[in-house]
Amino acid sequence: MKTIIAGAGPTGLLLAGDLAAAGADVTVLERRAEESNLTRAFAVHARTLELLDARGIAEEVIATGTKLSRMRLFNRIGVDFAALPSRFPFVLITPQYHVERILEERAVKAGARIVRGTEVTGLRQDERGVEVHTKAGTHAADYAVGADGAHSGVRHALGLEFPGRAVVRSLMLADVRLARPPQDVISVSAVGTAFAFVAPFGDGWYRIFAWNREHQVPDSTPLTLEEVRETTERAFGRDFGIGECRWLSRFHSDERQVERYRTGRVFLAGDAAHVHSPAGGQGMNTGLQDAANLGWKLAATAAGWAPTGLLDSYHDERHAVGRLVLRTSGGIIRLALLESRAARLGRDVLTGLALHVPAVLRRATGTISGVGIYYPHAPRTADADLGGTRLYELLRAGRHVLLGPAVPPPGYADRLVCAAYDRYILVRPDGYTAWTGTAGEVAVALRTHLGDPRHPADTIS
Template sequence: MGTGVIISGAGPVGLMLAGELRLAGVDVTVYEKLSGPSGESRGVGFTRRAAEVFHQRGLLDRLGEIEIGRQGHFGGVRIDFEMLEDNHFGIRGVPQYRIEEVLEAWVGELGLSVQRGCEVTGFRETAEGVTALVETPGGSIEHTADYLVGCDGGRSTIRKAAGIAFPGREATRGMYVADVVGCDIPTRAIGERVPGGMVMAIRLEDDVDRIIIHPDGVPPHDDRSRLTFAEVADSWQSLTGQSLHHAEARWVSAFTNATRQAAEYRRGRVFLCGDSTHIHIPAGAQGLSVGVQDAVNLGWKLAADLQGWAPQGLLDTYHSERHPVGARLVRNTLAQSSLYLTGEEMEPLRGIMRELVTFPDAARHLAEMVSGLDVSYEVGDGSHRLLGRRMPDRELKRADGSPTRVAELLHAARGLLIHSADHTEAARTAAGWSDRVDAVAATWAPSADAEDGQGAVDSVLIRPDGHVVWTSPGGGELADALPRWFGPREHSARR
């Protein structure tokens, strides 16, 4: 059969998925059409939930010094995250190429080398597997595996070859993006409306600024291969009166606000992940962040299937759980675009929004939407507020007195049962799933309940992606949750 999973695309999403699969021992091949890292960076940070996901795999510290964004916004309306009890602070100043470097080094440590200069151009599917058609520097090859995942961007070849519809809205306006050296311009961190459009400027590093220009209307083209820095500099000068023509561009690109979402995230043995499932105007680094979460949701489920213990229908939950998240992403970016990029006619609504976000409940609702902390899945019966939601990174003390945290216990990408020392029944129940679920006796830090506002909890069962599927109290029976998410007590491995 060849490898278990073929991944088309080695951006952050494809690399994250590859790492998830390798942690589970799955054979993976990643094909990337570019011969080397592009050095480009559409995003310069990620959301709070994406930060938690990276932290769950021990990757956050590898990104080096990071800047915590303590103020957020929704369509340019500032939100004070400081007044909210949970941590919604996003991460700024980390360009996408740096994230890719860290993820590629990580998968390399896990024994995987990206096959660069190789493009998946199509596939054939049978009941037994899927055969990818790959153009390599040495010629055309065919590669058969159990599954194929398209992480190949908004113009996804895999999505088109699979015949998956990509409905949405056509572009009505566009934007230019550039990383510019030596421009010496003031920071406009969340943008500034000016006659004829909107401009942003963010300092990336010494003498390097990211500029973003939203002129009214659609730019002449969104083909980055034909865009010149002179065009970008002309647009900036027309909106601000400042000349950047003397500066040097590291990277330029163009995008539009075309907004689409794939109708299906799975068709047979083919899956889509990240930008291949949704395109939208950049807003708060949500695209990359949601894509990384797509990968973490899918990875452990594919591994469960390949290892033979996946409960019936587990692979289908990838679409049922992540498609609504993508739909919400599309809706909120459209709303932000309308609020942010339109003219003075929208100012009355902006004023009302500024009033609303001074109320904690309204601010929390918007902050959770942008930060990704509002994602909740249907996980079965139970009344506890944590069920279906992500598990906050609480501090714990093991039975032997040593300190740890939830994120540290999730580094291996396995199921996790955290139970109190006197809750031995839970440990005994989970013993039959010890090949898939780690059981840890621990006590919660005293301030934990107050920190996340989710209510007291004694024991929790957490999926590899960090979402809670059982609690004590309020979570039903552990003996029901374990087989629902981690398969039968006994199973026969396929490999």
């Protein structure tokens, strides 16, 4: 199977690596001629780290950044991730370009090709395949994926609307050094006329997002460090000694989501399918999880064993998650930007009280971290010690994992890894539970989720 992926950001690179590792012919078309050192994304949440662990690269990514187990909202409300039911009970702060580098190395090593300086200008598809057009020529494939950002050429070529609206205009972004940094946590504060967010990269640099209600200008308006300094001081009451700056940018934040993630043989993922405010740091994470969901389903289709409707389940599962992320990030940013003092006081009191209720705290941290997000018929499967190995280490084969007390029926060696366990659990390659049941139900479960066995003589590996 040949797949064309538009976009060599984190979403496209994770997907390319997964497909190439499964034996697919993968070409990634990237509009940028060169890699960029600039990035807006910087947070890698627990669920994403679990998915990277299932690919054997979590520790490499963690080594590039700083672990933060708590964040502070509105300068006084603490949110603690230390109790997350995960091997990664923290937020990793690292620039997106580190994540991209590691994902690209994995994809290329697996056999994916990356073509830079190539922008999608159109496409055509029929029941046999897809043609992706660029200024340099046409690429034919069985499937195509648009992971090419908010201004997706693939989405435009499909003629799909991207409904939504701007949430915040004239956001300021700066990477700076601080002479008097805040405590080593993500800090967020807002007053009626200003909002600011500060997070450490762990190497002496800090990321600042800032917004000034009284100075709303077009994205093209030049941004100065003094404007960032004044807005940060207004929001926090101090500017933390902002000094050297390596990047300044002004942008606006939209809330948008395409209605369908699949159109025939073409799929949309990441910012091409959904965009939202940076509140909660969920953008890159949601795109990576889109890729993890889609990759194994395309691989199963290429291998010829995908059950009917498997590719359609990508939209069914991920569109609902995208909608949840829009609501979550939108709610956080709207709370941060409340104008009246009375409203902000009420926000602080009610939010502080709510987060002292264990169930509310678990839901909040679970949603932001992704650990609490699940699909209607497929809950997240936590990592498990299997006596000498872990579940997520077994997932590195890119196959389903069947845990159980006895050997299952033969014929699934090409799509299944087995391990002894005290009960039967069938885990999908993306770390979600496909089925739990009894010994008498195993054969039916395997046929339902993995199709017919190859040959009765096959053995399980």
